[in-house]
Amino acid sequence: MSKSGSRQKGRVINLRCTEEEANILKEKAKAAGISTSDLLRRSALNRKIVTRTDLRLMNELLRLGGLQKHLFNQMQDNMTTELSKQFSEVLVEVKKAIIALDLNVVPVRN
Known part of the structure; x- marks a missing residue:
């Protein structure tokens, strides 16, 4: 300081x-x-x-999203419509979770 x-x-x-x-x-x-x-x-x-737990959670969600995208790219040759839909749904949910954290205002509560 x-x-x-x-x-x-x-x-x-x-x-x-x-x-x-x-x-x-x-x-x-x-x-x-x-x-x-x-x-x-x-x-x-x-x-x-901003709690450290929230920051760790944000980083973990970002990591999982990146891993999901990597797996999607690796499976391009064997991709089916159903598999593509499942990958997309997971990425959308990870993105929603990241947005829901909104680290601009994180109240510390019980």
Whole structure:
């Protein structure tokens, strides 16, 4: 972090919560790969919180889509109409899943 960023975060605000709430906040921050302070700051200021799980899921969907396309290309010589339809349906569903993630706004919830 830049010096100007650390200088701006010199103010401490105390927060009271239950033990359960504290644990939930810590778990959510850990899932997002950020500090609890950063999680609370981003939540309060309506900023993006992208979890690492969502990023891993996005990468896995992209990988599976690429593999599906590779298999489709490899099978061109033995392709039937039914097989082509099945490959197409799988690629469409992978694309829908990727779009549904919409990593621009990923709320961290239970």
